[in-house]
Every structure is written in structure tokens, then in C-alpha cells.
Amino acid sequence: MSLGSDSMQDSLKGRSQWRAVLLSLVILVVVWEVLGRYVIHNDLIFAPLSHIFERMYTMALSGELWKHVKASGIAFIFGYTAAIAFGVMTGILLALKPRIGFYVEPWLGALYATPMIALAPIFVVLLGIGLSSKIAIIFIEAFFPVTTNSALGIKSTNRDLIDASLSFGATDAQVVKTVLLPNSLPFIVAGMRIAVGRALAGVVVAEIFGSVAGIGNMIWFSAEAYDMPKLFSGVFLLAGTSVALMSVLARIEKRVAPWRA
Amino acid sequence: MTDVKSQAKLRLSNVGHAYKGVGGEPLTVLRDITFDVRPGEFVTIVGGSGSGKTTLLRIIDHLIAPTSGAVLIDGEKIERPGGKLSFVFQTDSLLPWRNVIDNVAYGLDLRGVPKADGRSAARKYLELVGLGGFADYYPHQLSGGMRQRVNLARALAVEPDVLLMDEPFAALDAQTRELMQLELLRIWRETGKTILFVTHQLDEAVFLADRVIALSARPGSVREIVSIDLPQPRDIATKRTPEFQAYVARLWNLIESDVRRGFQDESAASI
Ligand SMILES: Nc1ncnc2c1ncn2[C@@H]1O[C@H](COP(=O)(O)OP(=O)(O)O)[C@@H](O)[C@H]1O
Numbered sequence A: 001m002s003l004g005s006d007s008m009q010d011s012l013k014g015r016s017q018w019r020a021v022l023l024s025l026v027i028l029v030v031v032w033e034v035l036g037r038y039v040i041h042n043d044l045i046f047a048p049l050s051h052i053f054e055r056m057y058t059m060a061l062s063g064e065l066w067k068h069v070k071a072s073g074i075a076f077i078f079g080y081t082a083a084i085a086f087g088v089m090t091g092i093l094l095a096l097k098p099r100i101g102f103y104v105e106p107w108l109g110a111l112y113a114t115p116m117i118a119l120a121p122i123f124v125v126l127l128g129i130g131l132s133s134k135i136a137i138i139f140i141e142a143f144f145p146v147t148t149n150s151a152l153g154i155k156s157t158n159r160d161l162i163d164a165s166l167s168f169g170a171t172d173a174q175v176v177k178t179v180l181l182p183n184s185l186p187f188i189v190a191g192m193r194i195a196v197g198r199a200l201a202g203v204v205v206a207e208i209f210g211s212v213a214g215i216g217n218m219i220w221f222s223a224e225a226y227d228m229p230k231l232f233s234g235v236f237l238l239a240g241t242s243v244a245l246m247s248v249l250a251r252i253e254k255r256v257a258p259w260r261a
Numbered sequence B: 001m002t003d004v005k006s007q008a009k010l011r012l013s014n015v016g017h018a019y020k021g022v023g024g025e026p027l028t029v030l031r032d033i034t035f036d037v038r039p040g041e042f043v044t045i046v047g048g049s050g051s052g053k054t055t056l057l058r059i060i061d062h063l064i065a066p067t068s069g070a071v072l073i074d075g076e077k078i079e080r081p082g083g084k085l086s087f088v089f090q091t092d093s094l095l096p097w098r099n100v101i102d103n104v105a106y107g108l109d110l111r112g113v114p115k116a117d118g119r120s121a122a123r124k125y126l127e128l129v130g131l132g133g134f135a136d137y138y139p140h141q142l143s144g145g146m147r148q149r150v151n152l153a154r155a156l157a158v159e160p161d162v163l164l165m166d167e168p169f170a171a172l173d174a175q176t177r178e179l180m181q182l183e184l185l186r187i188w189r190e191t192g193k194t195i196l197f198v199t200h201q202l203d204e205a206v207f208l209a210d211r212v213i214a215l216s217a218r219p220g221s222v223r224e225i226v227s228i229d230l231p232q233p234r235d236i237a238t239k240r241t242p243e244f245q246a247y248v249a250r251l252w253n254l255i256e257s258d259v260r261r262g263f264q265d266e267s268a269a270s271i
């Protein structure tokens, strides 16, 4: 069987990829540290990694870091989860009811293409500074990729699979449950993955315009104060969260659709 | 009760079909198709590409309604797919997220058969097609020939009276196709199903069939029905006999002009 050699090649690829990531990380760390310590002596525009992590540590001890993480985290969880739930429902509905989709989809496409940073101030004016405007901004950022992908997952279903199901006497509901939904699952997970980046961008945007705490807020104020170690602490936290969530979702995507690899 | 015995399993009377064409004017693809299939009979349908073979099978399976005429099964009109008929599609239409055993049990799941019962029935048919050891594999881990066997097992698992097969071996290499033909004949003998099998390969049509229905080019109509009086059970040696080759030659003569015309149409269209 070709099974053995396939999976062997996969793990080989995976292993050497990990090695490449590790190696480039080591290089980055060394270069950054050397730059920060010996080349760029101006603390107002750059900081060596050791200072950044030192700062993160003291902020963590004082509880300041936790305050920001909590403020951003709560908004992210609510906004992102709601975007997934509503996005999946909307996307599936639009794909299953082409008549509605016909009217709605062009507008969704236009909104998807609109830079959300332009809409953020509107939400702040409408909902005031605070949690609800933050959630709204994060929601609107994450909603579109999930909706579009869910609809695509339904629409891209192979016609033959639907016919096979109908041929066995499946009802419409059974076709949806046993063919259309399983087919769209990997698309939905891919949409969730794309939405992570946009939702985190939403966190920063929302906190610049309408917040008194949170990672975005922390980044913004340390930039104004030229406090580079604090600024990079925020950036690293965001980047780390994004990478972690996206790689988990990429794994899930592979898991739910091994045939697409 | 000669009456019951002589009753057709499947009866098509004056079936015609027209699709909505590109410009809006109807595109007639089938005209006046009339024939009977006896219980337990193996009938093959040949015709050039575009002669409406797939359309005809889909009409018989009630996936689409004909624009004229009627299809009777055991003398009765049915309203929707899923009863006594099972379809084996041309392309492999297995659900990629179900493993082999769950694919075979799919039709039973849809009909509300309890999960455990469905799996044990599926296992029986998986063994019948010679894939008993592959229950836990996923379709993408199988070869094309194995996937078509699973398709066949899935169609058989719902215990239909009639199997409708749309060029199921067309995508297989020549050797695998020969083996699959032999397998199909064995399964037909063992199960006694009525089989209606579409192909564009004349030797395949002759080898499998009690009778071959030759369709004309579009719009497809019955050009001739040829009884194949070759002894059963047939094997590879059957294909070397002069009788076999005479049947193939006769079918070729029947449809040659249509095939050539279709070929010319297609080349003209592609210029
Ligand atoms: N859904 C459809 N709508 C319009 N035309 C179709 C459709 N399906 C098939 N046709 C046309 O009908 C003709 C017969 O198609 P088909 O039944 O697939 O033929 P065959 O299986 O013999 O190749 C072809 O010319 C094809 O283009």
C-alpha cells in the first residue's frame, strides 16, 4: 500500500519544517538582541528582547498585564464566538436559499471588502466606549470570512454526492445533514482560521478608539510614550495568540478533512 | 401464473426528454424510448456520447421527471427515488468523510435502519464485492477499482430489485475493467438482481448482457435491441469466440454512422 510511504513523507516534511522554524527563531532572537544591545542604542525606537521579556515579567507580577489581557480576552471571546455562530448560520442559510443569497451576497461582499477600521468609530459613537462597542467591532471583523467560507462549503459540494443521496431516497433535510454540512465543515474551520487574524486586528482597532484597557490600548499608549519594551510586549502577546490559535485551527482543518491533504 | 412471470420488472413507454437549452429553446435528448426489462435480466445500453444515456438512467431512477412518457416498476408508477432501484454512478460518489463500511451502510442509514443492523448488512455486501478487509479505510485510500466495488456494495446494501449502472467502469484501466466485469457477472448470478447497465464500450455491452439496447445519436431513440445468445457463465474466453466478435461487429455497424456524425459535430463545434 502507498499508505505507509505517504505518512512517512508527511512526518519527514513535518519534522524538517519544525527544524527550519526553530532555526530561524534562534537566528531572529540573536539578531534582535545584538541589534538592540550594540547597534541601535536609542531606547525610544527599539529594545533588545531581554528588556522586553523583563518588562513582560514585571508587568505580569504587578497584575497590570493581566488587567489588559482580561479586558481584551473577554471582548475577543464574545466577539469571535458570536461571529462564528452567526457567520456559520448566515453562510449556510444564504447557500441553501439562493433566492435570499441573490439579494444579500453582493452587499456582504461589499462589506467584506470595506476596511473595518473605517467603521470602527461609528460603533464607538453608537455604542459608547466600552465592552459592547469592542465586541461589535471584533464581531464585524470576524463575521465575513466565516460567512463567506460557510456558504462556499455548501455550494462547492459535488453534485454527484447530492444525487447519490437523493437516489437513496434522502429527504432535503437528510441531504443537508449527511452531505452538505459535512462537506462544508473544513471550509468553516478555514473561515474560523482566517477570522482569528481579523478578530485580533479588531481588538487593537477597537481599543485604540473605544477603550481604557486592553492589549491594543496598552500598545497605543506605550507608542505615544515611546515605551518600546511595553509596546513590543503587547505585540508579542497578540502575535503569540494569533499563531497559537491559527495553528490549532489548521490542525483541526486537516483532521476533519484528511482527504483534502 | 404465467401473468406474474411474464410481467416486466421495468417498463418504459414512450419516454422522451428535453432540457432547457442555452437560448431557451428546448434541447430534445431522448425520443420515444420504449422497452421492457424482465426480472433478473441483464440489459446493457450503448450509444455515443451525448445520446442521452445518463439522462435515461436518471429518469428511470426518478431523479428527474421525463417530459413525456412513463416508467413503470412492477407495473406501478412511483413518485420519488429510493424504492426498488439503486444507482451506481459513473464518477465515484462515495462520501469522503465516511469510511468504507459507513459508506456502504449510507443508504440504510438514510432509511432509518438501526446503526448496528446497517453495519452488519454492509459487512455482508462488502464481503460480496471482495473488500471485507477494507471496512475501516477511507475512500481516498483506495484505488479506483476498489472505490467502484464499494459503490456497488453500497447500491446492493439497500437490497434493491434493480441496479442502474452508469458507465461504472469507464474510468478504470483495461485490466481492472475486465476483472470488474467478471465480478459483476458473478454478483449478478449470486443475487439475481435485474441490471440495467450503460456503457459506450461495445465489447463490454455484449459481454455482460442478455440483451443490448443500441441508442441512436441525439436525440437518443431505440435503434435496435439485440439479444445476445452467448452461453452463461461467461469468462475471458468468451471474448475470443467468433460469435462474440460477430455481435460486437454488428453493434458497431448499427451505431457507426451516428458515432461518426457525433464526432464530426464535435470537431466542427471545436473549430
Ligand atoms: N442538466 C442538463 N441541462 C441541459 N442539458 C443537459 C443536461 N444534462 C445533459 N444535457 C445534455 O443532454 C445531452 C445528453 O446528455 P447525457 O444524458 O449526459 O448523455 P450521455 O450520458 O449519453 O453522454 C447532452 O447533449 C448534454 O449536453
Ligand SMILES: [Mg+2]
Pocket (backbone or CB within 6 Å): B053, B054, B055
Ligand atoms: Mg453519461
